[in-house]
Amino acid sequence: MTRLIKACLAASLALLGSAALADDRGAFERAIKQDNESAVRSLLARGFDPNTRNDKGSPGLYVALQEGSLKVARMLIDSPRLKPEDRNATDESPLMMAALKGELDLAKRLIAKGADVNKPGWAPLHYAATGGHLDLIRLLLEEHAFIDAQSPNGTTPLMMAASYGTPEAVKLLIEEGADIAMRNQQRMTAMDFARRAERRDAVDLLTQAERYKAQSRPQAPRGTW
Template sequence: MIRNVRKSITAVAFGLFTVAALADSGAFFRAIKQDNDVAMRSLLASGVDPNTKDEKGVPGLYMALQEGSLRVARLLIDSPRLKPETRNATDESPLMMAALKGHLDLARQLIARDADVNKPGWTPLHYAATGGHLDIMRLLLEEHAFIDAQSPNGTTPLMMAASYGTPEAVKLLIEAGADIHMRNQKGLSALDFARRAERRDSVELMETALRWSQQKQGPRGQW
């Protein structure tokens, strides 16, 4: 009898805890959507986990960066309890989203909090190159980002810059030493990416780099 009563009390307490947690989670994501830093500061002070994910597995900080809710993003990054490598269901990190959106200062802060500059698969440099964000690309390279990082299908940051970024991003990567000869699993090079995307300026940059590379080769094809 006593054991059954204890079980009932435990079940009720757990149910109340779950309801409270769901309520806090709802308020957490509303604050993000509204970029309501006052509400977020109150929630964090009350003990809400800054690493909370929504029902689709999207972490709060990733969502804040994606939504452009930068006041809330700064609060979350400043939280001592933040785990900066809390990723979404497709293994994307907050630093990757900051790189894609061009949030230089927040990218710096995340790196200072030990966010991973290099990771298997898609990397922050891929995302910065896709957005053509030169300052973030330089920051990542200064922090020893692997310039020829390969996505799961072998795509490099140079390929992403050539297809989606800007000629300036292509030029930066070439001058920083990106391998212009690499191909992904479909056999496509960065030049192929630029041609398919009809990026004339990037095509010209790649063709010039390839000609220069051929001129540097010795009689036996060696540097």
């Protein structure tokens, strides 16, 4: 009988613990959406895991950045227990979302905490280029981001800038040495991306870069062909 009582007691405690965890998780998700800094501080003080994911598999920091809940995002980044490279279900990192949103200060904090600038596959530089955020592009390049990083289908940051970013982002990447001739798995160059998106400004910049590259190419001496 004693064993049965102990087993029932253990099961009851486990259920209570699960219910409390579910309640805290719900409170955490609400606090993120409301950018409620004090609520998150209270949860963390009670030992709540700052890396807790929502039902879609996204960690709290990623969701906070996605929602624009910047007070909560700063608090989570400052938590000693944060895992800065925890990613969502589609392998996106918090640094990638900060880059897409143009959050320079938070991106700096994440990098200082060990976020991966050169994450394999889609990388933070792809996202900064997509958003056209020049300061983020410069920061990532200063932190040794590979300028011609290739996504799983071979798409580069320059291609993303040419299709979705700004002319200034295209110009900056070209000036920093992005390879305008690279092709993705569909054999598309940055010029192809710009034309498909009907981005006349990007087409003009890439045309100028192609002309400059052709003019700069060493000419073979006469009589050698």
